[in-house]
Amino acid sequence: MESSELQAMLREKMENMPTKARRVVEYLLSNTREAAFLSIGEVAEKLEVSKAQLVRVSRMVGFEGYADLKDSLQNTVLEQVNPTALLGKIMKNRQDLPGEILRLEHANLDDTWNQLKPKDIAAFCGMVKKASMVYCMGWGISSILAEALYTRFLEMGIRGVLMKRGSLALIEQARTVTKGDLVVVCELPSYVIEVTESIQKAAANGATIITITDSPAAPVCQYSDLSFFVSDTSPTFGSSIVGPAFLIHILTSVLCVNLGEKVKAALEDQEQGLHDERIYYPAYGLRYTQDKTE
Secondary structure (H helix, E strand, O other), X not given: OOHHHHHHHHHHHHOOOOHHHHHHHHHHHHOHHHHHXXXXXHHHHHHOOOHHHHHHHHHHOOOOOHHHHHHHHHHHHHHHHOHHHHHHHXXXXXXXXXXXXXXXXXXXXXXXXXXXXXXXXXXXXXXXXXXXXXXXXXOOXXXXXXXXXXXXXXXXXXXXXXXXXXXXOHHHHHHHOOOOOEXXXXXXXXXXXXXXXXXXXXXXXXXXXXXXXXXXXXXXXXXXXXXXXXXXXXXOOOOXXXXXXXXXXXXXXXXXXXXXXXXHHHHHXXXXXXXXXXXXXXXXXXXXXXXXXX
């Protein structure tokens, strides 16, 4: 069952439901990704209803039980991050793809911005300032974001380590993380078991954990001291990095200003490198011409 079909069915069935059952369905509609990864007990606790109530609601909307409903929720989530399924939908609907991408990316930026709280930005800055070492972790497309964050930290003179899959597994790299360190993990779906296990290891070692992900249901969130949530909807590939990159830009920009003179000195040192003509073309006086003899 496609995501749109499931949502339509839930909305139709919800119309004639009693208040408590209706509240369950409203939660499923608004928090599909979260509900897809939480256990029946966790959903029951969140909604302050019994497990039996969730089973009854599942049957009311046409499923044999809650397990079947959860399977359907998970399938719709996979549909949203599966590039093949997304491409098939685009080809079927013959959408104006550039226009659709523009619309969705505007929505990603707005939604990411609306979920951002000033107190969380302040907490982020405080955690980075306090950390002995800052680790930036990511897997797959999320490693692009982790590297962007790591690069910003280096530009500001903050000691950091980039953790991504290489000659060592992430869980092996996590063994070096100790108390006083900070790990910022970027985790867009699909969620990776090794990333979760590595974060669990780092947390057990006493490190502070910050997560950047799309949903509180992301498994890494259970070990998080601070979580930032982004919107990453894409009509083609599994996740867009526009919203997450926007968040990283905001967080590091505020941090840069908060660190003041310390960062200024680091940036001035970096600026000197821009004048190294062994690496960069002269910043000024560049001439572009089609006549290579000039």
